[in-house]
Amino acid sequence: MTTLATHELVIDIPGRASGSPLGLHVHPGQIWGVLGPNGVGKTTLLHTLAGLRPPRSGQVLLDHKPQDSLRRKQVSRSVGLVFQDRQDGFPATVLETALIGRHPWLSAWQMESADDIALAEQALQALDVGHLRDRLVSTLSGGERQRVAIATLMTQNPDIWLLDEPTNHLDLHHQVAVMNLLTAWAQTGKAVFMCLHDLNLAARWCDHLLLLYPDGEACWGAAETMLVPSALEQLYNQKLETVEVDGAPFFVPRRGS
Template sequence: MQWLSTQDLVVDIVGRKDGSPLNLNIESGQIWGVLGPNGAGKTTLLHTLAGLRAPRSGRLFLGQQAIADMRRKDVSRQLGLVFQDHQDGFPATVLETVLTGRHPWLSLWQMETAEDLSAAEEALADLDVLHLRDRLVSTLSGGERQRVAIATLMTQSPHTLLLDEPSNHLDLHHQVAVMELLTRQAESGRAVFMCLHDLNLAARWCNHLLLMYPNGEACWGSAEQMLVPAALEKLYNQRLETIDMNGTPFFVPARS
């Protein structure tokens, strides 16, 4: 089932002429990785898909409905976003922060229910931060704060998960745990769309890829179609060596 789609979407990036129009169909069960060098517009694209920035041209749809015609609360029930950086404006505990994920599902002034609390605690446990539930988020390490942000998204429980560098600040164990969690979300019928800097995480976990070039060009398709050394070397302006790891390509930067 198609959750999120774009129609001739051109992302509005200051100082850049119109890039490739994007016609993406992000469907249930798919895990998309967005790859590209710094400044290619990955974060801007993610914010545009979330409805936080207007595109230069083109349209966005959730199912058959244009996002521009939807109430923000209804969009938030179907789309959730993890930002690359986290700004905590006021003191809050980890549990209070994660419970904000339930806000799209509550009416004005409605308090969280026992079911909401259970969902938050389950997400905290899945992200290995339940033991931090009473800590202020301002006291957390970068990796702990990142896992709290992902737990908030899980508590929100949208159909489509948008994540900007979900592996930021995470050690190897928690990188794998988060990618396995996102894979389970896709297997349960959700769609995952995330920006990644780590080419090998994308090769290991994503079944679809979008390559964004600095000049505004883009190409997309199945991971098998996109994981071509020539395309990736052009993307990063870097020669690569490819190693086969049990049927999955592993890319290593080649020496000059």
Template sequence: MSVLEARELVVDIPGRQGGDPLSARILPGQRWGVLGPNGAGKTSLLHTLAGLRPPRSGTVLVDGEPLAVLRRRTLAQTLAVVFQERQDSFPATVLETVLIGRHPFLSPWQREGADDVRLAHQALDALSLSTLKDRLVSTLSGGERQRVAIATALTQQPGIWLADEPTNHLDLHHQVAVMELLHQQAEAGAGVFLCLHDLNLAARWCDHILLLYPDGELCFGPADTMLVPEALERLYDQSLSVFTVNGKPVFVPA
């Protein structure tokens, strides 16, 4: 399994001067939740960690190697990104789309083999998509398309997951199913890094929390030290009531 590390990383966000540098390691088996209001830079941070945009300063490393020196194919064999929104450039079925997760492991013009197809079908089963495998992705609902994106990442078998609002568009049942799947990925040794809006999903499923404030301030640590009303009320500028359900905090706007 792989380690994702940020060293003195400052994300380049237009209109924001400076910002606290992030130095942290996402280790195998950890589940990080990134929380913050709209515009705080959650998506920008995730894209920077994925090497999709340059930082203002600092370095991102995978297994001790800077992203800048890694071949994209090598990085794609290790790290998967689930975007908040996506565009479908070409018509494709659900199965064809999920098989894209195997492309980093294939040589140019090589077709998927039996093992690749098996992994894709396993991912479809895991996301309750098997009955949709022959449907065009363009005909799916937003929630179904989100599950296809997660199934594609699952087929990639990454050691590091970067997911931007992975429960976006999902109903309650599928929110829980997706968070449980990501929990299982962490238990199998993957590092999981999630941008979330739902405090209660973060409280239930994440063991580390990173708080991003609009002015560039950040703080992080174990979930039980970060998910406290004082920090969260300042983060969201919103009073909260907190209850305990099955040993986990549940936050309700006051």
């Protein structure tokens, strides 16, 4: 399994003079949550880790090798990304979209095999969209599209899963189902690194957290050391009450603050 690390990484946020250099080590089996208010660079960080945009300084490392020294196909076999927003480039069915996940594993003119199709169909079933396999993606709801995007990542089967708001557009049942699925994949050795707006999803499912502050500062570590009310109140500029549910902390914003 591939490990992901950053060495003195500073992401490039327009209009921001500097930021905390990130020295992260994301190991197989870990589930990381990235928390912070709007505009702090969560999406930019994911795109930088995926190799889609260069950092301002520092490096992203895959198995101790600079990511920018590796071939794009090699990176795509190790790292996969679910975007927060997606545009339909051309008409495609749900199954055809899921099969895009197999492209890093195929040669230039190679067609998908029966095994590739079976992987895609299994992923669609796991995300509860198997019955939509022949529908055009453009006809789906936002939540259905989100589940197809995660199924596409599952079909790709990289070692490192980068997800930008994976529960976006999902109803409560499917939020829980997706978080449980990500946990199950982490238990097989995959590393999950995701941006979340829901603090309580992060508290319940993540074992490591990265907090990104508006001034460019950052801190990270094991979830139990990061889930400190004073730090989270500073992060969101919002007073919080903390209760315990099923042995895990649950954070509630105070009214009027």
